[in-house]
Amino acid sequence: MEPLEHYKLVALVTLLALLLYLVMGFRVGRGRTRHGVEAPAVAGHPDFERLYRVQANTLEWLPAFLVSLWLFAFYWNEKAAAAIGVVWIVGRLLYMVSYSRLASSRGPGFLIQALAVAVLLFGALGRIVYLMAIHG
DSSP, rough: OOOOGGGGHHHHHHHHHHHHHHHHHHHHHHHHHHHHHOOOOOOOSSSHHHHHHHHHHHHHHHHHHHHHHHHHHTOOOOHHHHHHHHHHHHHHHHHHHHHHOOGOOOHHHHHHHHHHHHHHHHHHHHHHHHHHHOOO
């Protein structure tokens, strides 16, 4: 196993993903003020609700993304994991921008990020199962 300092790219992608999530949180806060939706309410104005759902959906996907990202990097390749992680971030950005404007336009961004997670997850899982099969 390589020391963690060899995983700088994946660490950077992890932090960029978390920064994107923080931006989404700030957008929700600004949307609350702009549209008069007082906490703890999560419904009221459709523009606010879309901002909220973008953040909530991203939070729902973050555990699968982050765990799969790191396991893929450990068991396969750090550069490939980081590249796929960037694809996930781009998908999430597209999802955020399109869903915030029109809910029905969220599909392409969602599909991009879901495929990135699938590659990371099933890639890591497949490699781990393979290694267990050949090494016991």
